[in-house]
Amino acid sequence: MTVSAQLAEHIASFAATDLPDTAITATARALLDGIGVMLAASGSSEDVQPFLRLAAAEPGPCTVLGTAIRSTPALAAAANGAMAHALDFGDTFDRGALHPHASAIPAALALTEARGGLDGRSLLAALAIGCDLTCRLGLALRQPMEQAGWYPPPLLGALGATATAARVIGLNADQVRAALSLTLCAVTAPGAIGSDPHSTLRATREAFAARAAVESVLLAEAGVRGFSDPIGGKGGFYALYAGGAFDPDDLFDTLGERFWGEALSFKPWPACRGTHAFIELALEALTAIPDLASIERIEVDVGEVQQMLVEPLAAKATPATAIAAKFSIPFTVALALQTGQVTLDDFGAESLADPAILMLSTRVVPRRRPDWGRDRATAGAMTIHLHGQAPWQGERLQPLGHPSNPLSSEALVEKFVACAAKASMPVADPRALADRLLSSAAAGTIASVFGD
Known part of the structure; x- marks a missing residue:
């Protein structure tokens, strides 16, 4: 089997019930944190306003967090994706300098809402699998993507978000592989995102990754066929962005046993x-x-x-x-x-x-x-x-927020409450919402967590 075929089989077939409790807990914390920073950005980031206006212009079933806007899955994912990193306050994978949930959570929420709901454990499993893929793709690199002029976080994050989105709508392995191919066609990230001192794209970059993930899985579901090996093949991800230099052992070692989302850091301060x-x-x-x-x-x-x-x-x-x-x-x-x-x-x-x-x-x-x-x-x-x-x-060597020096759940809730206070629209009882998000694995539907 090709690298992509093996990954696609894992993404499509791994049972949510087999996800370790430690991974469930870690992912619920990430969901809480991610939603909090998006709420804060809705009311305090000028950079996201064009994305909000674009979403508002095309009504649909999906919520743009912190606002009264409801839009299409793709545009809601883009707006929430822009907010996910706008304040630079979301979780990080320190070993790879990645933000594995910044596009995955927006994509997952949009498709969950568009499809009429998903149980809490299934959503957390989708996020855990997507986050794990983003981290593994980064760990497997043997040539820095920056060396060829690329900006890694949204590129790697888009592929992980695609895995998450594929789980949410139930794609089979062949469709997952097609969706990864389509994301490779739809998203890019030039190094200028990180180097131009006057551009604000560094803040809103995840909009493009989240939207690409949503559109790619929907097109794959509709029958668009992709490449046989979009990750490891000739002309695939590693060939394009890292000169073909990667180690598949980092992709497959303990796959399905260890989930790298358990090794994320949560930010106490809103900066890189x-x-x-x-x-x-x-x-x-x-x-x-x-x-x-x-x-x-x-x-x-x-x-x-x-x-x-x-x-x-x-x-x-x-x-x-x-x-x-x-x-x-x-x-x-x-x-x-x-x-x-x-x-x-x-x-x-x-x-x-x-x-x-x-x-x-x-x-x-x-x-x-x-x-x-x-x-x-x-x-x-x-x-x-x-x-x-x-x-x-x-x-x-390991600043506050790292798994070896972690933020407590109590500190994360306080961060969430502070973020919710900055939302464009008031959030009813943010502490209760935080508690529901932390216990979302037991939710009958993820919509019930939000009070819908």
Whole structure:
């Protein structure tokens, strides 16, 4: 069997009842977190508004979270997908610098609603299988996709979202393979998404992945045929985006036994995960620095992956947009030091122009750590040099939110409640909704979780 045939068989036939309880719990936490950040974006992100207007112009059966808009499955998935990453607050797979639920949850919710409902455990199984595929595809890479000019998260996420969507509507293995082929045709992600300092596509990129997943599975169900091996074949995913360099062992080892969704990190701060170690260190340093004016310079140790968060240094020190600020170690460090916090309210125009924050930001100096490869994508170290006193130093290899240093379920609920408060429309009893989402595996239908 080809790589794609084996994966498609697993996606189509794995029994929801065989999903480990640990994977169910982890996926319910991810569903709670993902819905929360989409609700927050509905009322606090200008970048998502064009997607909302497009969805509103074409009525349908599917909800755009946090709004009164109901649209078609594809456009609802696109709008919710835009919101899923707009605030850069969703879960991450630190080992691969991926966001495996940012397009999968929007695609799953749209199709679940369009098809009249799904039981809670089946939805969580669909999400767990899709998330696991995204992570495995990333782990199997043996050549960085960035090397050829691509931006990995939405490309890998789109394929995982397709697996999730295929489960939701019950595609067979041949149809799954066709859907993966169609997604490969429908979605792309040039590296400019991550490098252009003025573009906001970095915020809303998952719109395209979520929409592609929905349309691909519906076309596959309708009879469109795909390629025999869209993942591992000649001209397939790895050939196109990684020079054919991948290890199938990472795709199939413990497939169906270990689910990588259990290894996700949940964000305590709404910024790129690569900034979190530095935010945590800056907040800790505040207890030892009574006067910020005493700071001469702030050295930050960065590895291969974090380099993109400090270059070009002048642009990173004075970001032009909120999403650019969230992808800046100098700005987020300065924000944490100056305000003592990093919240959803701290990336507006006022903060971007705050002279006190910008003064500190320009004092951040990166120092390359050649021993920090891709396996240290979220590590950070900081030395703050001070007038007339010894420097402050700290290091974090696994910042808060990592499975080894996790956010509790109570903390996730508090995050959800704070996010829900920013929705465009009021959310009735967000704590009760959070409790229902965390226990959604037992729900007769996922619609009942939302009170429908």
